[in-house]
Amino acid sequence: MKPFFLPAFLLLSLSVQAADWPTFRGADRKDISSETGLLKKWPASGPKQVWLNKDVGLGYAGFAVVGDTVYTLGARDVVEYVIAVDAATGKEKWAAEAGALLTNGWGDGPRSSPTVDGDKVYAMGGKGTLVCLNAADGKEIWRTTMDSLGGKVPGWGYCESPLVDGNLVIVTPGGAQGTLAAFDKATGKKVWQSAEWTDPAQYSSIIAVDHNGARQLIQLTMQSVAGVNAADGKLLWKTEFPGKTAVIPTPLFQDGQVFVAAGYGVGCKSFKIKAGNEIEELYASTDMVNHHGGMVLVEGHLYGYSDKAGWTCLDFKTGAVKWAEKKLLGKGAIHSADGMLYLLEEKTGTVVLIEANPKGWEEHGRFTLQPQTTQRNPKGMIWVHPVVSGGKLYLRDQELLFSFDVSGK
Template sequence: MTKFFAAFLISSVAFAAEDWPRWRGPNSDGRWNPQDIPADFARKEPVRLWKKDISAGFGGVTKSGNRVYVMDRLKTPREVERILCFDAESGREIWQQSWDVSYGGMDYATGPRSSVNITDGRAYALGATGVALCLDAETGQVIWQVDTVKTFGAKIPTWGFAASPVIDDTRVLLHVGAKAGSVIALEKSTGKELWRGGPDPAGYCTPEIIQHASTRQLIAWGPENIQSLDPDSGRVNWLYPYKITYGVSIAQPLYHDGILLISGYWHGAKALQLGKSPSLLWENQKDICGLMSAPLFKDGVVYMLDKTRGLRAFELKTGKILWSDDNKLTPKNSNPQMSLVWMQESSNLAALLNADGELVYVTLKPDKREELGRWQIIGKTWAHPAFAGNRIFARSDKELSAWQLW
């Protein structure tokens, strides 16, 4: 291993542990892996560093450098969505930026659903009604702003736009179901349209870029198809039909070992073997049904929240169910939710924030799961927190708070 490559790996690990700049972390895959976790971490009660009042929203928290970002919605004196930026150490508000919206008859009309993406000193955001923005991450100054509904013919889905912006090279990718394009690529510096791709309307799932057989593919799960697009041009590589009741394509697909796993609330899980065109490897329409929570993977095993049975472990290649936690880690209801990350992947240690606002430490293994500690840190929430260093930044519909974990 060259000294340069070793230094790159060390810096990458440090970045991954200290920052959470986009949806599901530095690589959008739910890996946290902080350094120097003490042996007694699970017995250490988290210490709240600060709390700030904010308004409602489902969008996750992101952190880059010494700043924390979150979106919310105000109803009075006029209806607006906002991006709020706070100092990570003190909680002092540094800036806020707002824009007018009208949620109208949107279901679950609480607030924004997506996370702010911080890349190269810019903050990229997508509101529930389709307003996309690029801001200076330091000052909050608007660099460009576009209404994707008015400009590109995007159609607001029943529960509003929920997919977080994805940055790919010089492009920002938005899953908004624009006219003649499920995903639209904008030049990230100007907001100028570059391409549109895919036939589906907007779903609720953040697109992801995978590398399969030396080829980069943009996976965009819509309400009618699982779509593979060329991220450089928007050209459709392949489509796999998967029509979803009520259009609830939400949970992020999982790709490993040439297999793409998709799981929906109403029609269950499908595992696709990828090749020139995908083929169905297995499916389970009753016993593996995800909703919002993105799964984790290690050593051939998937850990995913099922709609009725709680967290389940099953083999990716076969779909064989290994165990279920019987709804012990997050409350059982019609819309179960938890935000699950690898805390120390090498030791099978995971952390989660459940729908009751409890931080739970747990080990996940093919034969069992073991709860190690549980702490109440915030009120009820579906929003993904930011895990950064030895801290967690979590939000509810009323507050944003920072906690030191050890």
């Protein structure tokens, strides 16, 4: 009998599906880790720090974690880099140029998370350069720019994380040539651009869902939320969602229902995509005024920070408020794993573990991130979203990248 070997690329693919965190908010962009057996209560001092890398560059870029590597972006001098770090030791493996430095009054540098697909990494620089690199060594495969697609750099820079879906990598250049654009992920050749939808780019990241017999790409702008066909970029449906200043959170989808939210007093809206892609509004309110910390949907309940009432739990189907808590922790970002919520306060770097419980706030530990950067812009805060992967909690404050053991082992 011949020995049975799996090809290396298949092993990597299986690994990504099993437990890794290949892109912003995870493979399904729901921001819920599939890991189990994690700590349900933290020691008084917080979980054990595994390592600290003090040189991943400036900016607000998040992480992709695949196999034994953490991928992020960071600015060094006047260049933005994609940076690969050993997940076990925190030591840098390689750095590759992503594009010129985005300068901004709230802090310079990149804002997105890389996306890992098989043996490739896709990353968006702050000025809108999209690069494809070898995951193993950072060697460049291809690159393109959002301005070549008619896009204009939004006020706070390009912040979305590229979506890889099938053979395509899809991004949001925005503008008259089309809001969304898809490329052959292997060659970088443009496959389509959504000419029927021409809103300028904002800061949200695309989600992909199977609904009404099609693969739908759902994205949010300052004017609307819409779905396009992943096969050809044709507009399937669109509904108004007027934003103010900046529209940032990633849409949520479950059982044909979409939920979107924005800050600056805008609030939230939820609707059903019915047969024939007809849109039926379910509710709209200011009970979830989510700025940029994101939201998660756990067992029918939506959690996130609302500028109106603080940390808030809503019934997803109806929009009814189940509870709100503002005194115990200030504004920040959220992540979910193993039935728990990981909350990060943006001003202080306080990290809190609570249950994902619609009955109320049940806290199971907290600690404050230390040390904190001395290089952050005075207007900037700790805005990088937490990620749990491989039993580790990853946090970042500018050039400082932390790994904490939350595995429960």
